[in-house]
Amino acid sequence: MISGFKYLSLVSAAALIFALPNVSYAHGDEEHESTEAKIARAMTAAPPHVTEHATYIDMDGTLLREGTNGWTCIPGVPLIPGDKNPMCNDAVWTEWLSAFSSGQPFSTDRIGISYMLAGDAFVNNDNPGATDPNDGGMWIQEGPHVMLLLPNIAMMAGLPTSPVDGGAYVMWGTTPMAHIMLPTDANGDYRPKK
Secondary structure, three states: OOOOHHEEEEHHHHHHHHOOOOOEEEOHHHHOOHHHHHHHHOOOOOOHHHOOOOOEEEEOOEEEEOOOOOEEEEEOOOOOOOOOOOOEEOOOHHHHHHHHOOOOOOOOOOOEEEEEOOOOOEEOOOOOOOOOOOOOOOEOOOOOOOEOOOOOOHHHHOOOHHHHHOOOEEOOOOOOEEEEEEEEEOOOOEOOOO
């Protein structure tokens, strides 16, 4: 369970991700993109058995299509305005995103699962608020992957924190935003610490 952290400052730090120079931002065209195009992009985030009956919401929370299976797919990461890296989330990940975007505490008593099979934005693996890819940190643009939230961050102890070690690793492990990354292929762009 996550508690005792300054969530508002973490959300502010996460908001700094918006300034990342290599993130795939839309250039004012997202309001002109059709609902069908947004849903089609969001469908690339997860396997068909997840996406077929998922709910689809836009980055601002607008309902695009109601679903029935408990999954919510989004055409981009809501914490990064204009992002076009889709994700499909179970109820736990949906609550996690909502909590952090609104500055509220988050805790769960079960595992959360998120698919990002179309890849991710270029971010610092250790610090969700980092904005300079030349800061000497571990920057990564992960290829297709699955993410896991655990009920207790301590359960992640002993897992690698570097994406270059191979296999699963912990992203943002020293923050309440910690989660496990499970790469599904070797196409990530890893820039190790200098």
